[in-house]
Amino acid sequence: MILPHAWSTRSPLSCTVVSHLGGALSRVDRDETAFGDRDGLCSININAVWSDPLESDEHIRWTHEFFASTEPFSTGGVYVNFLGNEGEKRVRAAYGEAKYKRLTALKNKYDPTNLFSLNQNIKPGKRKRKGADCILMLILYISYKRKKLGGALDW
Known part of the structure; x- marks a missing residue:
C-alpha cells in the first residue's frame, strides 16, 4: 500500500517518510502530555512538492489518494506538526477530544x-x-x- 503510492509520484521533489513509533514514546501515559496517538506503530508523512503551478491539481490529487489508501490502517490521529490547513476536525484528531x-x-x-x-x-x-x-x-x-x-x- 505504501510503496506503490510512494513510487507513483510524478515529482522528484516529493517524498514519503515512515517513522517507527513505539519504544519510549509509547511508554508515556497518553494523558500526561498533549502528544496524541502514542499507541500507533508508525507515522507516515506524505510530502508532495512540485515546481510547476500548472501541476498543482495532479500533485494534490496524488496526496489525497495516497492518504485515503492509508486510512483503513490508521488510528485516525495525526501528528500536529504534519498538519497543513486541514481544519479544526484534523486539529482535534491530533490531540484527541x-x-x-x-x-x-x-x-x-x-x-x-x-x-x-x-x-x-x-x-x-x-x-x-x-x-x-x-x-x-x-x-x-x-x-x-x-x-x-x-x-x-x-x-
Missing part, C-alpha cells in the same frame, strides 16, 4: 484573543470579552507587527 478541551482552556487563559493563530490553531472558546483584553491585544499586535517589520514602525 479530552486533550483538545484542556488545550482550549489554556488558550482561553493565555491567548483569549487568538493572537497566536498562524499555526495548527486551537481556537479559544467563547467568552465575554473584557476591556483590558482589547488593550492587551492591541499592544501585543503592535509589538508583533513591529518586530515582524524589522523596526519599521519606530515612533
Whole structure:
C-alpha cells in the first residue's frame, strides 16, 4: 500500500517518510502530555512538492489518494506538526477530544484573543470579552507587527 503510492509520484521533489513509533514514546501515559496517538506503530508523512503551478491539481490529487489508501490502517490521529490547513476536525484528531478541551482552556487563559493563530490553531472558546483584553491585544499586535517589520514602525 505504501510503496506503490510512494513510487507513483510524478515529482522528484516529493517524498514519503515512515517513522517507527513505539519504544519510549509509547511508554508515556497518553494523558500526561498533549502528544496524541502514542499507541500507533508508525507515522507516515506524505510530502508532495512540485515546481510547476500548472501541476498543482495532479500533485494534490496524488496526496489525497495516497492518504485515503492509508486510512483503513490508521488510528485516525495525526501528528500536529504534519498538519497543513486541514481544519479544526484534523486539529482535534491530533490531540484527541479530552486533550483538545484542556488545550482550549489554556488558550482561553493565555491567548483569549487568538493572537497566536498562524499555526495548527486551537481556537479559544467563547467568552465575554473584557476591556483590558482589547488593550492587551492591541499592544501585543503592535509589538508583533513591529518586530515582524524589522523596526519599521519606530515612533
